[in-house]
């Protein structure tokens with residue numbers, strides 16, 4: 303029997319801990335002699351929901367087993383064992399193929415906002431088993447992770463975990479080796495470090511059990527990359543996940559500027575309507591307009607160089623932007639928090655200049671409206687002379703612009719991945735994809 307087990311929010315602090323708990327469930331499932339049908343799926347959901355942790359990630363495990371009840375009990379025990387005060391753990395076990403309605407639920411969890419009630423309705427309708435602690439919010443991610451079977455583009459992440467006695471202590475990873483690993487494996491790994499500042503990105507900074515996470519295109523390259531990273535502490539366990547990270551999956555749908563819903567994500571194309579403004583704190587804002595309406599686009603300070611692209615825009619430029627909708631408040635109108643800018647068509651910019659003197663080459667000056675021009679140097683007059691238009695270099699080119707790596711969200715598709723998109727998965731798992 304084919305089974306899908308989804309889990310979310312099994313830890314209160316860091317999203318990545320859900321993957322750690324998942325590794326223990328996978329270990330138990332494998333020990334019970336069940337066959338995994340896929341790498342565990344690490345599914346990132348709508349990153350623009352303010353009450354979720356930054357990661358907003360859930361895990362789905364897909365496998366074959368005879369004893370569904372037994373597996374569910376096992377998973378529940380593991381989740382209870384890791385439960386911490388304040389978390390909203392959710393666990394869902396679904397038998398058989400994933401119904402279209404659950405897939406649709408998952409799509410909505412990437413772009414919009416969903417309620418636990420809606421998750422419960424589907425759980426009931428399809429006879430899934432569920433278990434939740436706290437508010438039941440975890441059930442949304444648990445069900446949504448089951449519904450995203452990663453049939454479109456996907457990537458992999460190898461997550462290596464620390465021994466419990468190291469949690470909260472400094473991570474002993476040699477930064478130089480990370481940069482060497484990046485050079486040796488590019489373009490098949492990504493977001494290893496921030497090219498602008500040199501900051502290492504594979505190591506999280508919280509007290510969670512993750513030592514490092516390496517993202518890339520294939521499981522094989524991740525195993526190679528792991529061996530290249532020099533660590534001065536023990537890797538307690540590791541596991542490779544298949545994921546929608548780095549795919550821009552949350553930005554697939556077009557936003558309607560006439561009806562922007564708070565916290566929704568997507569992309570929209572239009573024309574820059576006003577000169578961009580730089581604001582307090584170094585943020586940049588510009589107005590974007592199309593046939594449906596108009597919105598304020600916000601390019602925040604942490605997005606680094608992306609702000610300079612925004613500042614270089616002028617009214618009339620055609621751009622596409624992707625991002626999340628910020629809720630309107632008393633102080634601030636609805637806005638779009640920009641995650642990328644694609645300059646589709648630059649408006650040509652001209653400067654007017656007085657003509658040059660045909661006799662001496664000096665600059666001429668106007669003798670008054672419709673009166674022609676006179677040379678300042680030699681006095682030559684020309685009643686027919688007209689102002690010249692000279693095209694000004696815009697300083698930016700048409701194309702795609704992203705924030706620096708350090709400001710990428712889990713779902714942000716890095717430049718390196720363009721052209722490496724995949725579809726379809728053959729269900730084969732390589733040797734050594736985990737160590738427990």
Ligand SMILES: [Zn+2]
Nearest residue numbers: 659662677680
């Ligand atoms: Zn002259």
